[in-house]
Amino acid sequence: MDRTEADVVVVGAGLAGLAAARELVRAGREVIVLEARDRVGGRTLNHDIGDGKVVEVGGQWIGPTQDRLAELARELRVGTYSTYDEGENVIEFRRTLKRYRGAIPRINLAVLLDVGQAQARLDRMARQVPLEAPWEAPKAAEWDSQTLWSWMQRNVATSGARELLTIATEAVWAVEPADVSLLHFLFYTHSAGKFDNLVGTSGGAQQDRFEGGSQLLSIRLAEQLGERVRLSTPVRSIGHGDGGVEALAGELRVRARRAVVAIPPTLTSRIAYEPALPGHRDQLTQRIPQGTVIKCMALYERPFWRERGLTGQATSTRGPVKVTFDNSPPDGSPGVLLGFLEGRAARQLGLATPADRRAAVVDCFTRYFGAEAARPVDYVERAWAEEEWTRGCYGCYMPTGVWTSYGHALRAPVGPIHWAGAETATVWSGYMDGAVQSGLRAAAEVLEALS
Amino acid sequence: MDRTEADVVVVGAGLAGLAAARELVRAGREVIVLEARDRVGGRTLNHDIGDGKVVEVGGQWIGPTQDRLAELARELRVGTYSTYDEGENVIEFRRTLKRYRGAIPRINLAVLLDVGQAQARLDRMARQVPLEAPWEAPKAAEWDSQTLWSWMQRNVATSGARELLTIATEAVWAVEPADVSLLHFLFYTHSAGKFDNLVGTSGGAQQDRFEGGSQLLSIRLAEQLGERVRLSTPVRSIGHGDGGVEALAGELRVRARRAVVAIPPTLTSRIAYEPALPGHRDQLTQRIPQGTVIKCMALYERPFWRERGLTGQATSTRGPVKVTFDNSPPDGSPGVLLGFLEGRAARQLGLATPADRRAAVVDCFTRYFGAEAARPVDYVERAWAEEEWTRGCYGCYMPTGVWTSYGHALRAPVGPIHWAGAETATVWSGYMDGAVQSGLRAAAEVLEALS
Numbered sequence: 001m002d003r004t005e006a007d008v009v010v011v012g013a014g015l016a017g018l019a020a021a022r023e024l025v026r027a028g029r030e031v032i033v034l035e036a037r038d039r040v041g042g043r044t045l046n047h048d049i050g051d052g053k054v055v056e057v058g059g060q061w062i063g064p065t066q067d068r069l070a071e072l073a074r075e076l077r078v079g080t081y082s083t084y085d086e087g088e089n090v091i092e093f094r095r096t097l098k099r100y101r102g103a104i105p106r107i108n109l110a111v112l113l114d115v116g117q118a119q120a121r122l123d124r125m126a127r128q129v130p131l132e133a134p135w136e137a138p139k140a141a142e143w144d145s146q147t148l149w150s151w152m153q154r155n156v157a158t159s160g161a162r163e164l165l166t167i168a169t170e171a172v173w174a175v176e177p178a179d180v181s182l183l184h185f186l187f188y189t190h191s192a193g194k195f196d197n198l199v200g201t202s203g204g205a206q207q208d209r210f211e212g213g214s215q216l217l218s219i220r221l222a223e224q225l226g227e228r229v230r231l232s233t234p235v236r237s238i239g240h241g242d243g244g245v246e247a248l249a250g251e252l253r254v255r256a257r258r259a260v261v262a263i264p265p266t267l268t269s270r271i272a273y274e275p276a277l278p279g280h281r282d283q284l285t286q287r288i289p290q291g292t293v294i295k296c297m298a299l300y301e302r303p304f305w306r307e308r309g310l311t312g313q314a315t316s317t318r319g320p321v322k323v324t325f326d327n328s329p330p331d332g333s334p335g336v337l338l339g340f341l342e343g344r345a346a347r348q349l350g351l352a353t354p355a356d357r358r359a360a361v362v363d364c365f366t367r368y369f370g371a372e373a374a375r376p377v378d379y380v381e382r383a384w385a386e387e388e389w390t391r392g393c394y395g396c397y398m399p400t401g402v403w404t405s406y407g408h409a410l411r412a413p414v415g416p417i418h419w420a421g422a423e424t425a426t427v428w429s430g431y432m433d434g435a436v437q438s439g440l441r442a443a444a445e446v447l448e449a450l451s
Numbered sequence: 452m453d454r455t456e457a458d459v460v461v462v463g464a465g466l467a468g469l470a471a472a473r474e475l476v477r478a479g480r481e482v483i484v485l486e487a488r489d490r491v492g493g494r495t496l497n498h499d500i501g502d503g504k505v506v507e508v509g510g511q512w513i514g515p516t517q518d519r520l521a522e523l524a525r526e527l528r529v530g531t532y533s534t535y536d537e538g539e540n541v542i543e544f545r546r547t548l549k550r551y552r553g554a555i556p557r558i559n560l561a562v563l564l565d566v567g568q569a570q571a572r573l574d575r576m577a578r579q580v581p582l583e584a585p586w587e588a589p590k591a592a593e594w595d596s597q598t599l600w601s602w603m604q605r606n607v608a609t610s611g612a613r614e615l616l617t618i619a620t621e622a623v624w625a626v627e628p629a630d631v632s633l634l635h636f637l638f639y640t641h642s643a644g645k646f647d648n649l650v651g652t653s654g655g656a657q658q659d660r661f662e663g664g665s666q667l668l669s670i671r672l673a674e675q676l677g678e679r680v681r682l683s684t685p686v687r688s689i690g691h692g693d694g695g696v697e698a699l700a701g702e703l704r705v706r707a708r709r710a711v712v713a714i715p716p717t718l719t720s721r722i723a724y725e726p727a728l729p730g731h732r733d734q735l736t737q738r739i740p741q742g743t744v745i746k747c748m749a750l751y752e753r754p755f756w757r758e759r760g761l762t763g764q765a766t767s768t769r770g771p772v773k774v775t776f777d778n779s780p781p782d783g784s785p786g787v788l789l790g791f792l793e794g795r796a797a798r799q800l801g802l803a804t805p806a807d808r809r810a811a812v813v814d815c816f817t818r819y820f821g822a823e824a825a826r827p828v829d830y831v832e833r834a835w836a837e838e839e840w841t842r843g844c845y846g847c848y849m850p851t852g853v854w855t856s857y858g859h860a861l862r863a864p865v866g867p868i869h870w871a872g873a874e875t876a877t878v879w880s881g882y883m884d885g886a887v888q889s890g891l892r893a894a895a896e897v898l899e900a901l902s
Contacts, residue, residue: 144629145601145629149596175852176596179851269721278837279835279837283740286740287850292730344856388727391734399630400850
């Protein structure tokens with residue numbers, strides 16, 4: 001048994017855990033970070049495509065108001081550049097393909113107006129959800145008792161508008177409107193500011209990208225932390241009490257005064273706690289699943305769609321890839337089309353063979369951008385539900401009834417154990433920016449407790 | 452390291468695991484049962500109240516059509532007796548207390564008719580849900596996209612009827628109508644036959660009790676299995692492949708050709724699998740939480756309510772104890788009042804001090820049955836969310852979207868790993884009868900695979 005001691009043991013070397021660790025080290029504390037994987041970065045992951053270039057198979061974008069993430073990138077000297085957004089977008093609406101410029105596709109006006117009124121109402125409702133305590137919204141009980149699907153049935157008149165809002169839900173939460181509590185939809189929207197922030201490219205959450213790939217943030221943080229970060233060290237149990245904590249990971253035993261557990265909430269109960277955690281905390285973790293997304297990229301010699309005046313952004317009601325982006329490196333070589341399989345599409349095609357899945361994805365690219373898309377030179381994908389140490393992306397979602405009954409347990413420390421991770425954020429919940437916020441918040445809790 | 456081998460390793464010595472083990476032993480297979488607790492019986496648990504008598508702090512009843520459980524009890528020579536059901540029931544409807552005889556309380560006729568029409572409609576819909584595949588119901592997508600709360604808002608006109616249906620939902624599922632998918636409510640109802648079967652005493656699921664307490668079934672099964680059952684042996688990991696399985700529990704390593712994992716689905720992912728399980732199976736387990744119930748009993752020298760012509764059964768819209776029973780031993784001594792804290796009441800009072808909780812429960816008994824209830828000679832309770840190896844009762848429930856997207860993974864074996872437990876049953880899902888069915892079904896799967 002390899003024994004060691006620290007002031008704080010951090011479980012998980014994603015952005016949240018690393019941001020917490022750095023803050024604690026800056027405050028003069030001894031920290032050990034235990035990471036299950038053989039790499040840092042959690043849900044951010046660079047994939048080498050040769051010539052020193054990468055594409056990201058996990059989270060990748062940064063947008064306006066994501067100030068904590070921007071500040072971290074500046075400090076770590078990781079630059080950003082704009083997501084390619086020049087030209088016309090494509091919409092496939094009920095088997096008809098159209099090109100359009102800007103945010104609003106040229107489809108049936110009644111549908112567009114219906115989407116607009118729904119979005120305005122949802123934004124208004126979202127502003128009434130307190131970010132620190134969504135269960136205190138004036139209509140929390142009513143909103144948490146119904147799914148987004150039920151709300152749309154009553155408040156969105158056209159089936160076309162319901163289809164478009166469904167695509168947005170899949171794109172942002174990687175779930176279906178049937179899965180998610182209306183209150184959670186509203187919390188998450190408010191947490192990002194407003195609906196347009198979530199779905200927008202220029203001006204929204206998909207506006208900019210990181211030079212060298214988003215995982216570089218975690219890699220640089222880990223470099224600063226040096227030997228404090230232990231890879232391939234999954235924590236299996238945490239003893240805790242007045243005397244502090246003791247984390248066990250294989251042959252390693254770490255004693256510390258406090259723990260920061262910075263992994264998705266649903267995974268926190270896969271660690272054995274001694275003594276066992278309170279029922280309300282455990283039951284929360286039974287009710288806070290991760291979404292389902294497979295991120296798929298096809299590589300081409302050049303971004304041929306740009307030559308045709310296309311952004312590479314498509315939206316389709318047909319799918320299975322319903323949302324795409326141009327994900328080429330800064331110099332546009334190779335050309336990379338990015339397509340997401342989200343929610344039901346990810347669940348269904350997650351059961352298919354890799355060859356069938358690739359064919360389905362490339363078929364979508366071909367429909368949206370032309371025959372040249374049919375023969376990519378390479379294809380890269382990542383199914384996050386298969387990843388043992390994440391088990392779904394982008395983040396968690398709350399089914400009905402969870403925020404109002406269990407929300408109070410999301411961040412509340414259990415004795416010397418603190419909780420971090422993008423899901424515990426109040427701003428940009430579920431995003432890299434939220435991960436950083438959560439790490440800083442957990443570090444502040446710990447420093448307060450140790451002072 | 453203590454190494455051993457068997458044909459089949461069973462994880463969990465509740466009714467499901469033990470029923471599976473017995474069936475496998477009968478078929479000539481070598482079996483080892485690994486149980487985390489220091490006792491068998493899972494969610495059934497006898498509590499000694501002296502004089503050789505017990506009350507059950509877990510599952511306890513058997514009713515008509517629970518044929519698998521009845522057969523097992525006969526084989527194990529565990530007798531049954533009727534739940535005390537003589538006299539008048541009490542209903543507290545909006546702060547007015549009334550006595551009534553039979554199934555139908557004497558309250559507002561419009562409310563009664565409204566409950567009746569809702570129940571008839573729900574029963575009709577339930578019959579359309581295939582028990583082996585609820586996702587194939589003609590309206591599965593629509594029913595799985597909304598909560599029971601949403602359905603009641605549109606289909607139950609009176610708030611009184613909604614309140615009564617809410618009590619029934621809390622009593623049967625230990626959740627709120629806001630928590631549960633309408634499709635799950637319908638599946639579960641069909642699985643029990645019809646709604647009245649779930650909520651009824653005489654003629655329903657609460658009709659009879661077991662002499663010596665329901666845990667006696669598991670104790671007798673374990674006696675038959677002898678040294679095959681290892682207590683205090685929590686399985687922490689299961690390796691699996693073409694060669695079979697290898698279960699690790701502390702210093703014990705069991706190699707076997709097949710495994711039957713017979714614990715609540717949400718807990719199955721707290722075991723580490725090598726290789727990791729497929730994403731769809733893992734994501735199912737993130738979406739299938741246990742309900743919340745605290746079973747509370749007050750003991751009195753004699754069942755004084757019987758002298759006043761009362762059954763001991765009360766229903767209250769006010770609560771926090773909304774449903775009660777006479778839970779005295781067969782000879783009526785001592786008198787035992789049983790009250791359930793369910794769903795929201797269990798979540799809220801689960802956070803209270805034991806003294807405050809007891810006071811709240813006894814206050815309910817006093818309102819329903821008179822001042823004599825105020826001074827019990829003893830008080831017994833069990834909060835199942837706190838139990839590390841169950842983490843909620845009575846069983847699991849499905850939030851919206853789960854049956855239609857993940858239901859296929861509920862029973863599907865993963866290589867040599869089979870799944871049992873009351874939640875995987877098609878008849879009397881969530882009940883002891885369902886647990887037995889699931890054990891027999893898993894045993895049949897294993898025998899088929901080994902033949």
